[in-house]
Amino acid sequence: MDSKKYFYDYEDYEYGDKDAKTLAAEILEDSDLNNLKEVIVGCWGESYDNDVQAILDMIVDNKEKFAHIESLFIGDMDYEECEVSWIEQGDYSRIWDALPNLRKLTIKGSQGLSLGNIEHKNLKSLEIICGGIPKLVLNQIGNSNLPGLEKLNIYIGVDNYGFDGELEDIKKVVENESLKSLKYLGIGNSEIQDDIVKVVIESNIIKQLETLNFSNGTLSDIGGNILLENKDKINHLKFLDLHYHFLSDELMNELNKLPIKIDLDEQEEVDEEYGNWPMLTE
Numbered sequence: 001m002d003s004k005k006y007f008y009d010y011e012d013y014e015y016g017d018k019d020a021k022t023l024a025a026e027i028l029e030d031s032d033l034n035n036l037k038e039v040i041v042g043c044w045g046e047s048y049d050n051d052v053q054a055i056l057d058m059i060v061d062n063k064e065k066f067a068h069i070e071s072l073f074i075g076d077m078d079y080e081e082c083e084v085s086w087i088e089q090g091d092y093s094r095i096w097d098a099l100p101n102l103r104k105l106t107i108k109g110s111q112g113l114s115l116g117n118i119e120h121k122n123l124k125s126l127e128i129i130c131g132g133i134p135k136l137v138l139n140q141i142g143n144s145n146l147p148g149l150e151k152l153n154i155y156i157g158v159d160n161y162g163f164d165g166e167l168e169d170i171k172k173v174v175e176n177e178s179l180k181s182l183k184y185l186g187i188g189n190s191e192i193q194d195d196i197v198k199v200v201i202e203s204n205i206i207k208q209l210e211t212l213n214f215s216n217g218t219l220s221d222i223g224g225n226i227l228l229e230n231k232d233k234i235n236h237l238k239f240l241d242l243h244y245h246f247l248s249d250e251l252m253n254e255l256n257k258l259p260i261k262i263d264l265d266e267q268e269e270v271d272e273e274y275g276n277w278p279m280l281t282e
Helices: 010-015 020-029 053-061 135-140 165-173 193-200 204-208 221-229 249-255
Strands: 003-006 038-041 071-074 104-108 125-129 151-157 183-190 211-213 239-241 260-261
Touching: 003 020, 020 038, 020 053, 135 151, 135 165, 151 165, 165 183, 165 193, 183 193, 193 204, 193 221, 221 249
Parallel strands: 003 038, 038 071, 071 104, 104 125, 125 151, 151 183, 183 211, 211 239, 239 260
Antiparallel strands: none
């Protein structure tokens, strides 16, 4: 067994007085732990009213038992267990030193999220799935030192559910000079997707990318035209992911002429009355 998911279902915490502290103890006492490469943490019991800090602290306080872990996913739960915008996250600042062999970190939810001073030579993948990423976290990623990172995927989200940043914060991320190994960049699920396209297209990092992901956001013909006008900057890509978008048929036809693999699935209808929304918010 390389991977194991630890979680509570409704009956566990509704009738069994379970929370992040009890799940932390169960993970620590699990006889399978020594043989795992990946630890996945799902619902820790009323995750909307009970943050994950006890589990993070347990990992750090027992780092010798987790030093071999290569992949960590905190918050793997569906909307029936807890809406993504309600998931109470925690402070990951001590995780970087505690898990020297960590290759992949996936975090779902952004309430109370902080990554601290990010420095790790072995991390290859960082993904944050949320309905709104805090400015603080964007700046922490922008200031990070991750020379081995190959994949960065960030769900930006909307201001109603936690996004309080600006384009400058996103620009800081793509201008981070430590990301010299990055091959996959995803900055999607945003209500300002067109503006993000412009920021990324104008950055130097695009030259080294193989996959560019602007999916799940409010990409319109404005952003589509920016891509077409700068096709010389993206023709080297192996994959351009634009699925879930608000592009017109005409723009889709033009984009499909690009000499690269492109995903234009899930064309959404423009909402003239209430405006367009990203795929994942609440």
